[in-house]
Amino acid sequence: MARKQEFVLYGAAASGSVAVEAALTLLGIPFQLIEGETWSSKAARERVGGQNPMRQVPTLVMPNGETITESAAILIWLADLHPAAQLAPAIGDPARAQFLRWMFFVSSAIYSLHWIKPDVSRIGAPEGSRNNVVDAVHARIAFCWRTMDAQLKPSKYLLGDALSVLDLYVAVISRFGPWRERFCQEAPNMMPAIIRVDEDPRLKSLWERRFPSG
Ligand SMILES: N[C@@H](CCC(=O)N[C@@H](CS)C(=O)NCC(=O)O)C(=O)O
Structure with a gap:
């Protein structure tokens, strides 16, 4: 209760x-x-x-x-509701447009593709084609990470010197297939910021508990 x-x-x-x-x-x-x-x-x-x-x-x-x-909506809503924590560029901040752009990109272009994988018949594909479908999903996700990586100019974090919920979002979604190793290859530009998030002492035990296999 x-x-x-x-x-x-x-x-x-x-x-x-x-x-x-x-x-x-x-x-x-x-x-x-x-x-x-x-x-x-x-x-x-x-x-x-x-x-x-x-x-x-x-x-x-x-x-x-x-x-x-909707993960992106929840993250943006929480960040906006607590402006003192500076987990999102405020409305009017020059970084706001790119913040919204990439939050929605991760949600719609990347996260949504994972829905197909537990059951490929969700998109009308026969079970026998499962491996091909999953490979194609992972190739598309890799392309999307590569595209995002080429557009962003991270400094300490993805949008500048402050950690935002975009960093948290990417730190989580990049652990899904095709997994961190591939993310690291496709997104070398974003990787240092994401490692910083992985190692944030306020979050380390959460990552260990909630992603026990890495
Ligand atoms: N658009 C949703 C997608 C959420 C989603 O796909 N969640 C997965 C777990 S990571 C899920 O619950 N999948 C179960 C299913 O689709 O049957 C969001 O961004 O929150």
Whole structure:
């Protein structure tokens, strides 16, 4: 049972919810985590389905009972709500346009492709073509990381000297297939900022717990 006045996050280890967990951690916001691997467990899908008809994580239920879904929206919303933490360029900041551009790029061009992989019949492909489909998805994701890498000019972090939720988002989504090793090859320009996020002492134990296999 959720304690009163607490955020409830439906999430799973090694999923996009970990980016939201990282943002809540940096903001010092307590939350109750309801764990479930939606991509492999019908029970987990049904559990979150009561809050999110897409039956996906992350799904965040606010203390007032309102639900927000979509990882990029959740991250931007949390950052905007806590401007003192400087987890996003403010509206009017010259970096705001590129911040929004890349948040939505990661969400729509990259993260959304992973939906195909647990069951290739989701796009009408026969099960026998599974390996080819997954390879093609990974090739497209690699191309997208390469494209993003060529456009950004990171300094300490992806958008400059301040860590933003874009850094958290990329640090998480780059761990999905085709995995960090390939990300490192495709995005050498972004990699130092992402390593900095991996090694952030405020987040190190979260990464270890939530991505136990790296
Ligand atoms: N557009 C959603 C995608 C979320 C998503 O794909 N979540 C995955 C886990 S990383 C999921 O719950 N998959 C279960 C399924 O699609 O059946 C977002 O950005 O939050």
